[in-house]
Amino acid sequence: MSRAVEESNRAMLRARDAMDRAYAEPLDIPALARIALVSEAHFIRTFRATFGETPHRYLQRRRVERAMSMLIESDRDVTDICFAVGFSSLGSFSRTFRQIVGESPSDFRRRRSAAAANVPSCFTKAWTRPSSFG
């Protein structure tokens, strides 16, 4: 029994890693379920049970985190960033960003400046993905 849980966890983690790595690509549930070697319905249910949110929401938060990082660290315009992090329309990007962050991408950019600490970016990436867990 526990072996099955471990294998399932590791497969879900592999799909989550794919989202962290390839967030800019048009990832969809069928592609992620293939990485995890399970059916689509099983994938969504199991991912949520493992990590506490749906794969769709995980990917949205990853893309928003990457956008936040680019808004702070680059001077690319908002539309450019929207497509660079994997959103397919400016409307859905702005709506999702505002819903998760609580303000528009350009307001967010105005308020923030680059962080300076010399911390490995994998930690920054893991810890600054906006969460719904409280």
Place this chain on the structure above:
Amino acid sequence: MGMTMNAITRSQIYVLDQDEALDFYVGKLGFEVNTDQDLGFMRWLTVNVPGDPEREILLEKPGPPALDPATAEQVRELLTKGAIGGWISITTDDARKAYEDLVAKGVDITDEPTERPYGIDFGIRDPFGNRIRIGQMFPRA
């Protein structure tokens, strides 16, 4: 200041299977076995990067008697979902070449090679869920 610490010489990560850990850390990453000894109560298995035996990583299998079976199972579950916290950061002379090597060996990539303020680095995951960072570092200012 009274005491002075010198170096971090041994650290530990959890693995699900020590033979599989050897296949990965020695077979794929090119580490050397430092010590592989059956102590009876446990298999003491440490590895190091080539030529640096002063810094060992213990590849520890969670289980009795150190951990009761139910606790060991919790550790295994957290490890496989990437939540146990095992993390190793390694340096290399050529990050892009190391990346190509590891891709060819079928290693799970978590992050493509990217130039950062501190160097060029990329991320992989071991077969169990531990995070590994491999970087070609710029000299520190």
